[in-house]
Amino acid sequence: MKGLLRLFAVATLSLYxxxxxxAGISVSGGMGSFLAAGLILTLAYLVLRPILTLVTLPLxxxxxxxxxxxxxxxILYFVDVIFAPLTISSFTVPQFxxxxxxxxxxxxxxxxxxxxxxxxxxxxxxxxxxxFDEE
Numbered sequence: 001m002k003g004l005l006r007l008f009a010v011a012t013l014s015l016y017x018x019x020x021x022x023a024g025i026s027v028s029g030g031m032g033s034f035l036a037a038g039l040i041l042t043l044a045y046l047v048l049r050p051i052l053t054l055v056t057l058p059l060x061x062x063x064x065x066x067x068x069x070x071x072x073x074x075i076l077y078f079v080d081v082i083f084a085p086l087t088i089s090s091f092t093v094p095q096f097x098x099x100x101x102x103x104x105x106x107x108x109x110x111x112x113x114x115x116x117x118x119x120x121x122x123x124x125x126x127x128x129x130x131x132f133d134e135e
Contacts, residue, residue: 004042011045012038014124021120024091024113033085040083044075072118088113 027033052071059067095105
């Protein structure tokens with residue numbers, strides 16, 4: 001039960017932080033909608049991820065695990081279809097610089113939006129779980 005609540009809290013927080021980072025993801029309806037979206041995302045992780053991981057296992061092996069990003073995209077698309085207040089759309093990424101590397105602004109199509117947003121949610125989740133790891 002404690003692990004389930006932690007997964008729910010991490011999923012909700014990562015969804016919220018990702019919505020602050022990217023303009024392509026929005027949840028209308030306030031904090032209650034974020035909590036509902038986090039709950040649906042948690043349930044999708046618990047139910048769909050094992051099934052999709054098993055189905056895509058050969059592709060994951062061939063791509064050394066990089067195909068798991070596509071699995072996360074499918075789960076995010078499923079949550080987007082089921083939960084109407086969550087919308088993911090195309091957006092323009094503004095120009096930014098980091099450590100002397102400048103990335104020009106570019107247009108992220110809907111598919112690229114799903115890729116960027118699902119990768120960011122996954123990275124934030126892993127970072128939070130790493131920070132608060134209890135061993």
